[in-house]
Amino acid sequence: MQSFELYNPTHISFGEGKIAELDKLVPQDAKVLILFGGNSAKSTGTLDEVKTALKQRDVVEFGGIEANPTYETLMLAVDVIKQQDIDFLLAVGGGSVIDGTKFVAAAALFEGEPWDILLSWGGKVTQAMPFGSVLTLPATGSEMNSGSVITRKEFKSKLAFMSDHVYPQFSVLDPSKTFTLPERQVANGVVDAFVHITEQYLTFPVNAPVQDRFAEGLLQTLVELGPKALTEPQDFDVRANLMWVATLALNGLIGKGVPHDWATHMIGHEITALYDVDHARTLAMILPGMLDVRRQGKKDKLVQYASRVWGITQGSDDEIIDAVIEKTREFFEQMGIQTRLSDYGLDNNSINEIVSQLEAHGMTALGENQDVDLAMSRKILERNL
Structure with missing residues (x-):
């Protein structure tokens, strides 16, 4: 066996009905940006359930993150963070939404051109915003790791980055949320x-x-x-x-x-x-x-x-x-x-x-x-x- 270091700070809340735990997991005074993909988060009721769990917190929504999350869309989310003084991010969706949220978390605090996050494979990331996730599509493992893959349409580039700064603080895994998946x-x-x-x-x-x-x-x-x-x-x-x-x-x-x-x-x-x-x-x-x-x-x-x-x-x-x-x-x-x-x-x-x-x-x-x-x-x- 080769030598290794193992570090994983992500708290997992697993089981039916666990979305209610968001009230304990998200800081009470947080201004939260919920990031999600298409209409399924709304049509299945998951988004409403998430907002109910967040109770009286100030919540802003950002939808439209693609199945292959794009740099162009994610930079719009960074703009929202700066305009709305967001201090906590919550990804609601599958690996693509969580990957995108990781990039947004890093890009929002990045000094310089955010594309360098990907060109450096994450090596230039020194800080990131706190965030958690509510997983609705199991596939990528992004809910409990420090990796992300982002596409830049302009360059036809799909690049990855990793950083210990972008582990989710927590991830909620409710298997019943997968029942409606195609x-x-x-x-x-x-x-x-x-x-x-x-x-x-x-x-x-x-x-x-x-x-x-x-x-x-x-x-x-x-x-x-x-x-x-x-x-x-x-x-x-x-x-x-x-x-x-x-x-x-x-x-x-x-x-x-x-x-x-x-x-x-x-x-x-x-x-x-x-x-x-x-x-x-x-x-x-x-x-x-x-x-x-x-x-x-x-x-x-x-x-x-x-x-x-x-x-x-x-x-x-x-x-x-x-x-x-x-x-x-x-x-x-x-x-x-x-x-x-x-x-x-x-x-x-x-x-x-x-x-x-x-x-x-x-x-x-x-x-x-x-x-x-x-x-x-x-x-x-x-x-x-």
Whole structure:
């Protein structure tokens, strides 16, 4: 196991009816900006429930944060903060709204051009506004981590940043708030969490059985419960366990002491920025080919993954790896998510554009060994065509 530091200050309030806890979690004298996405927060009654819990506090609303939150929209929220003298932020929504709120929290106090927050991967962030979240779409784990991904439409750029200053102070997780989600969003959330886990697990062995077993158990839970979330949408226990898996997938726990990959994410981000494909769907279209092209470097963990998660033990190592990659692809498709670039209207010209964007953004040495260069990225994309 590798050396590591573990820090996570986020308070989790989990369970049905927990939105009422906002009255205890948000300072009594706060002037609160509630940030949310589309109309679902209003139409489902969640926004009203949140405002009721906040009681007599001064509340301002900011809606319209996109599924891939944009720099342009978020800077409008920063303007509201300064105009209205806001001193506390509350994200109500999924990972995109929470990611956006993290950027707003940092940008509102940032000295200089806020785009530098992303260009420096968060390295220039020295402070941020306090904020919490009410999670309505489990997927990204943003409710309990310090990371955020933001798109700038002007540049067709989708960049990430991390900072200890942007951990949520608290996150409220009520599984019943997921009952009204469309199937597409439920499926996206399952696949997103699945790939978050594999990015920290399918690398190379470092004698870290605790993290491996955590990761494998979470993957098994997604395989078992993901399809049930689509066929039994009102099952509270299914939704509760999926919500907690998505949080654990990226709250820092399973990734400590082990190498990380993230090449699938970096390539996927470029596809979303260029073609506005759902983030989870870019992951589903990249991961199978990624594992295939890089099978030699990942062989030991792929064989372990095949055995422990999928029960595949018969055959040569290459046969086992072939089988487990196909099983992974079948699982994504069972969730209703297509797994080929061509399924989304992308072709060889698209691959050229994606590789050009990777080069422009300095994504020329990806993966746990920094060996995924532009030529390999092209090969991975072609393998998934």
